[in-house]
Amino acid sequence: MQYLKEETKNKIISEALKEFKLKGYNKSSVRTIAKNSETSVGNIYKYFDSKEDLYKTLIGDVYNKIVEYITALENVKLDEKAEYIFIELLEKIMKVFETKSTELAILFNGSEGTIYENCKTFFAEWVTGTVTKKLNYDLSFKGKKLKDNFIIYLLACNLVESVAIILNEKEDGREVKRYINNIIDILFCDIDDKLDIEDC
Known part of the structure; x- marks a missing residue:
């Protein structure tokens, strides 16, 4: 179970890196990151407090x-x-x-x-x-x-x-x-x- 959670977090990070590099912070979308990492926006917020927190991480x-x-x-x-x-x-x-x-x-x-x-x-x-x-x-x-x-x-x-x-x-x-x-x-x-x- 812990492995799956770590795998999900890593996938979010991987997709966030792609999104932020492509669009920059202002134009990046948490919805797009969620979609591309095959999770929900709500699930992203279980790992990161906000888009800003994800970026700072x-x-x-x-x-x-x-x-x-x-x-x-x-x-x-x-x-x-x-x-x-x-x-x-x-x-x-x-x-x-x-x-x-x-x-x-x-x-x-x-x-x-x-x-x-x-x-x-x-x-x-x-x-x-x-x-x-x-x-x-x-x-x-x-x-x-x-x-x-x-x-x-x-x-x-x-x-x-x-x-x-x-x-x-x-x-x-x-x-x-x-x-x-x-x-x-x-x-x-x-x-x-x-x-x-x-x-x-």
Whole structure:
């Protein structure tokens, strides 16, 4: 009996992932999820309090894991060991993109109307701040600093939108990871050569 209940819940989750990825949160229908998972709307509400609760169940852990790694990156003390820690934490973030690409596609493309709807702005601002902090640290050894970080912000927004497209278009997690790594390299490799720099 317990097996059947777990099987039903898993089927609801599977169909909810498809529905949210296809239509986003606002346009998704609990009735459609119920129909496609061969259960009733009432039965869905035995497992989840609401459509919002179902969405948070699917997306919350992935979002929280990314935020956990982002917070860890923000707390890295900039010194000669920082780059190794950055690489290690970024690899953990990329592993989440590889293993949870469907959930992240929903987060990036279908969160309007949820507590996560501003996630792309949050991620773009984080990338801007992190790259700015790292570049200013590196430039400080040359007695230089960035004039401003507007171009970094533009690149960060471009990165986040590119990630959203990649997640929407590509199903295979390894392919998602490869495309994201490539776009990061294209946008940010040798970035300090493209920015206005001034003396400290």
